């Protein structure tokens with residue numbers, strides 16, 4: 008592969024790193040490893056060919072470009088405009104994914120077809136390193152495959168904008184309770200449409216642009232011209248990807264207008280909550296905002312990277328929580344998952360996660376609340392493999408608070 012050479016030719020993101028070091032303290036990969044080469048500054052230096060004696064096809068380059076969670080924290084603080092996420096994605100595209108990553112993404116790419124859950128379970132048995140993750144695949148078909156049985160048949164107790172649900176891979180096959188909680192929280196009803204599949208973020212992050220493009224096209228087709236006002240999703244990462252569709256489509260792509268219409272209707276769950284809290288949308292019919300009672304115990308709000316840096320809606324989430332009288336005892340940042348980062352750098356990934364869990368233990372936190380499927384999955388894995396706080400999606404947490412129940416998770 009010629010990743011390093013290509014990065015140099017490309018101008019390394021259109022701006023030059025001035026080695027200020029501002030990105031080091033926010034980069035989870037650097038904070039877990041303390042290796043300059045894995046920091047955004049180090050990646051830039053390596054990939055732009057400063058170290059002329061580095062083999063552009065060697066394992067050093069592969070290890071460096073895989074050690075990125077695509078979190079966007081570095082770009083948010085970089086005054087020189089270096090877009091490390093894009094640099095790494097381009098390098099990954101030129102390098103090609105590992106066979107393990109390719110196999111995992113091809114499984115996801117099968118989308119809402121019968122047998123994907125079975126394929127994931129089989130893969131879980133074959134890949135012992137991933138079995139805790141894949142072993143979580145439930146003994147049932149994905150939500151999108153349950154359509155004929157009427158998953159969309161939740162009671163409607165209010166009128167509101169016509170709303171479709173973008174389920175996403177993790178909530179479709181692994182954490183279905185989170186998707187159902189999102190649906191239950193919407194009193195005017197939510198519909199699940201056939202034809203939807205992976206949002207494409209995983210393939211894009213791995214540098215598999217062709218696969219990401221076909222996934223985007225599939226979703227654009229599934230949700231276009233169906234008469235929906237809101238495309239709701241319970242995953243901040245999926246939401247950030249869906250909103251980027253118009254920018255990611257190649258110039259002159261025939262689906263651009265449809266992609267723009269779709270992106271304009273995407274609403275991540277906490278944004279919907281903010282609109283409810285501001286009184287612009289009907290609140291859950293079970294007593295309105297006053298029915299929300301503070302959850303027993305101490306709770307941490309974990310803000311996913313794609314919520315903070317991708318969607319930029321963290322202030323709306325906090326405003327909604329404040330309007331609803333919800334106070335979290337602690338705020339957590341990156342969970343360490345990062346999709347393929349978890350697969351290629353399991354040790355670093357677990358170091359990041361464990362640091363957060365120890366912080367929770369010190370503060371007496373018993374519940375972690377989040378809005379991203381990948382983060383939620385990672386907290387579930389922590390709970391399975393070691394003792395960690397109970398993970399809940401924000402919708403599950405609110406339903407628990409509303410019902411005075413601590414049981415559902």
Ligand code: SF4
Nearest residue numbers: 024025027028030085
């Ligand atoms: S913040 Fe930007 S300019 Fe500063 S070291 Fe990091 S990449 Fe370079």
Ligand code: SF4
Nearest residue numbers: 034075076078079081
């Ligand atoms: S995107 Fe995140 S993990 Fe990747 S280099 Fe930037 S801060 Fe580090």
